[in-house]
Amino acid sequence: MKVTTRHGDPWITVPKLEPLAEPTGLQALKEEVIRRWGVxxxxxxxxxxxxxxxxxxxFSSVAAYERIDRATLQRRLLLALFALGTNMGIRAIVATGEHGGTETALRHIRRHFITVDLDMDRRLELPLSDVVPGPRRAAEDAARPAGVS
Structure with missing residues (x-):
């Protein structure tokens, strides 16, 4: 690291480092994660x-009135949240063509339902094991008699 000046102002220069070798066991860890949980x-x-x-x-609209049925709204909300949460963006989600939504419709949801005014004091409290299948869930499924769900 060097402290220099650029245009008369102090400037910190950090040299580029050589890439480190992959840690031993990292590939085995990746394979075990895929074996247990899949993709x-x-x-x-x-x-x-x-x-x-x-x-x-x-989620509620900031508009005075909305005509979107709840099932369509739910689907569009999930797509918009996914697009924003993964930093993929609404345009890229629509470009995949897999979800049947239009960019205009998802941007409408983003503007009217996903706002800064959301009550952020409310927290989603859900055990990860209830959402993501894992060893506990697989063991419970294996212990369940056939034909019982």
């Missing part, structure tokens, strides 16, 4: 969390 679709995790908690019911 999770984050949108599915979000949908499961909403199914278990109904958190999308807490």
């Amino acid at each position: 999770l679709d984050l949108l599915d995790v979000l949908k499961n969390a909403d199914f278990l908690t109904g958190f999308t019911d807490e």
Whole structure:
């Protein structure tokens, strides 16, 4: 690290470092995570969390009146939250073509339902094991008699 000046102002210069070698055991750790839990679709995790908690019911429009039915609103809210939460963006979600929404519709949801005025004092308290299938959930499923759900 060097402290120099640039245009008369103090400037800190940090040299580029060589990339470190991959830690031993990292590949084995990655393989074990995939073996235990597989590859999770984050949108599915979000949908499961909403199914278990109904958190999308807490969103309300800032507009005086909305004509969107609850099922469509829920789907659009989940897509917009996913787009914002993953930093993927609404345009990229729509560009995949997998979800059947338009960019205009998702931007409408973003403008009217996902606002700074949301009550952030309310917390979603949900055990991760209830949303993400894991060893405990797999053991419970294995112990359950066939035909019983």
